Amino acid sequence: MVEDRELRHRVLEAITDRTLMDLDLDKLLEVLVFRVRDLFAVDTVTVLLLDASGEQLVAKATAGLDEEVFQGVRIPVGEGFAGRVAKLRQPVLIERVDESTVVNPLLWEHGLRELLGVPIVARDELLGVLHVGVMVAREFAEVEAELLQLVADRVALVAHMHRFRTEQAAAAMLVESLLPARLPSTDGWELAARYVAGAGTGVGGDWYDVFPLPGDRIGLVIGDVVGSGLLAAIVMGRLRSALRAYALEFDDPAEVLGKLDRKASHFERRTMATVAYAVIDTVAHRMDFALAGHLPPIIALPDREAEFVRAPVGPPIGYSLGITGRTGTSIDVPPEALLILYTDGLVERRGADLDERLEQLRTTVHLAAPKAVCAHIMATMVGSEPATDDIALVAARHTTPQTS
Structure with a gap:
C-alpha cells in the first residue's frame, strides 16, 4: 500500500x-x-x-x-x-x-x-x-x-x-485559399460576396464560388458540407474542385450536381453537403440552376417584392441519395434583376423560427448594388451577434440597360 x-x-x-x-x-x-x-x-x-x-x-x-x-x-x-x-x-x-x-x-x-x-x-x-x-x-x-x-x-x-x-x-487557411480572391468582371453584371466563419463551430464546410464559363456564361455556387473543422474544409475543397471540373464538361447544372453526387458518394462516403449551382447566360439573360438539398435563391425585380425562386429541391450530395436523377429549372433574369444565394447559417439561429427568419431575409433584399445589398443583409440578419454557424452569401445583379 x-x-x-x-x-x-x-x-x-x-x-x-x-x-x-x-x-x-x-x-x-x-x-x-x-x-x-x-x-x-x-x-x-x-x-x-x-x-x-x-x-x-x-x-x-x-x-x-x-x-x-x-x-x-x-x-x-x-x-x-x-x-x-x-x-x-x-x-x-x-x-x-x-x-x-x-x-x-x-x-x-x-x-x-x-x-x-x-x-x-x-x-x-x-x-x-x-x-x-x-x-x-x-x-x-x-x-x-x-x-x-x-x-x-x-x-x-x-x-x-x-x-x-x-x-x-x-481549416481557416484552407478556406481562405479556396474562396475567390476576386470575383470575375463581366460586362452587364455586378457581383459581391461575403463569408464569415461560425463563432461557435469555427471554420467549417460552407463555401461560395463564382467563375466564368465558355459561351458568355457565369457559374455561381453556394454549398455547405455537413460538419465543421478541418475535415469539413478538406471535403469542401474537393467538392469545389470537382464541381468546377464538371462545370466545364456539362452545361446543365442538374447534370453537374448529379456527377458531383456520384463522385462524393463513391469517394467521400461519410460526406453530405447541400449545394446550389446556377449558370447565368449573359446573352440570353437566363439562369439555369439546380438545388441539392439547399435553400432556394431569392430574386428581386423592379417594382416587385423580392421572392424565393420556386424550384425543385433534390436530395443533398452524398450517400447516393440522388440516384434517381436530379432536376433543374430555368428563369429569366431581366435587366436590374438581383439574385441572392446563401447558406443556412445566415438564417438559422437557436430558438428562432426558421420560416420567420427566411421571411425576414426575403424582406431585407432590395434592389441596389450587390456590395450594398450584402452589407445590408449582414447588418440585418447578423448584426452585432456572432453567427453560430458559417455564413456564405453571394449577390449578382444584371445591370445591362434594357434596349429596344
Missing part, C-alpha cells in the same frame, strides 16, 4: 507539472513517455494518436521503440492490441506478444512479453492509445492501470486543445 501511494504521488506530480503546459504537443509527448517509462519501471512506452480519418492510430512518441515513429507505424482501429484498446475504450492487458495478439511486428521483435494499454479520450472523443510494455513476465497491479489512465487523460486534454487549435488554423 505504501508503494502504491508513493507511485500515485509521483505520477500525479509528473502529470501536473506546470512546465508541461508550456510545451507544444510533440515535446510534451516526448517528455511524458520517458517519465512514464521511469515511473512504471517498464521497457517501452508508446503514444499513438488517431489520424484525421478516425480509422487509424499513428505512432507519435515512444521510449524504447523509436522505429515505431521513424517508420510511421499505423494500426487500424479494432485490429491488434492498440486497435482493440481504441475500439473498447478501456484498459487492455495481454500476457503474450506475438502475431496472434498484435499486428505490429516491432513489438515481438523487441522481445516484449506483456503489454498494458489505455485509451486516450477527451470529451467522449477517442484521440489515441497509450501503452507500456515489458520484456520479462510481470503482474501489472490494478493501481498501475488506473494511474496509466490518469496519464492518458492528461495527454487527452493537451492533445484535444492542440488538435482544435491546429485544425482550426489549418
Whole structure:
C-alpha cells in the first residue's frame, strides 16, 4: 500500500507539472513517455494518436521503440492490441506478444512479453492509445492501470486543445485559399460576396464560388458540407474542385450536381453537403440552376417584392441519395434583376423560427448594388451577434440597360 501511494504521488506530480503546459504537443509527448517509462519501471512506452480519418492510430512518441515513429507505424482501429484498446475504450492487458495478439511486428521483435494499454479520450472523443510494455513476465497491479489512465487523460486534454487549435488554423487557411480572391468582371453584371466563419463551430464546410464559363456564361455556387473543422474544409475543397471540373464538361447544372453526387458518394462516403449551382447566360439573360438539398435563391425585380425562386429541391450530395436523377429549372433574369444565394447559417439561429427568419431575409433584399445589398443583409440578419454557424452569401445583379 505504501508503494502504491508513493507511485500515485509521483505520477500525479509528473502529470501536473506546470512546465508541461508550456510545451507544444510533440515535446510534451516526448517528455511524458520517458517519465512514464521511469515511473512504471517498464521497457517501452508508446503514444499513438488517431489520424484525421478516425480509422487509424499513428505512432507519435515512444521510449524504447523509436522505429515505431521513424517508420510511421499505423494500426487500424479494432485490429491488434492498440486497435482493440481504441475500439473498447478501456484498459487492455495481454500476457503474450506475438502475431496472434498484435499486428505490429516491432513489438515481438523487441522481445516484449506483456503489454498494458489505455485509451486516450477527451470529451467522449477517442484521440489515441497509450501503452507500456515489458520484456520479462510481470503482474501489472490494478493501481498501475488506473494511474496509466490518469496519464492518458492528461495527454487527452493537451492533445484535444492542440488538435482544435491546429485544425482550426489549418481549416481557416484552407478556406481562405479556396474562396475567390476576386470575383470575375463581366460586362452587364455586378457581383459581391461575403463569408464569415461560425463563432461557435469555427471554420467549417460552407463555401461560395463564382467563375466564368465558355459561351458568355457565369457559374455561381453556394454549398455547405455537413460538419465543421478541418475535415469539413478538406471535403469542401474537393467538392469545389470537382464541381468546377464538371462545370466545364456539362452545361446543365442538374447534370453537374448529379456527377458531383456520384463522385462524393463513391469517394467521400461519410460526406453530405447541400449545394446550389446556377449558370447565368449573359446573352440570353437566363439562369439555369439546380438545388441539392439547399435553400432556394431569392430574386428581386423592379417594382416587385423580392421572392424565393420556386424550384425543385433534390436530395443533398452524398450517400447516393440522388440516384434517381436530379432536376433543374430555368428563369429569366431581366435587366436590374438581383439574385441572392446563401447558406443556412445566415438564417438559422437557436430558438428562432426558421420560416420567420427566411421571411425576414426575403424582406431585407432590395434592389441596389450587390456590395450594398450584402452589407445590408449582414447588418440585418447578423448584426452585432456572432453567427453560430458559417455564413456564405453571394449577390449578382444584371445591370445591362434594357434596349429596344
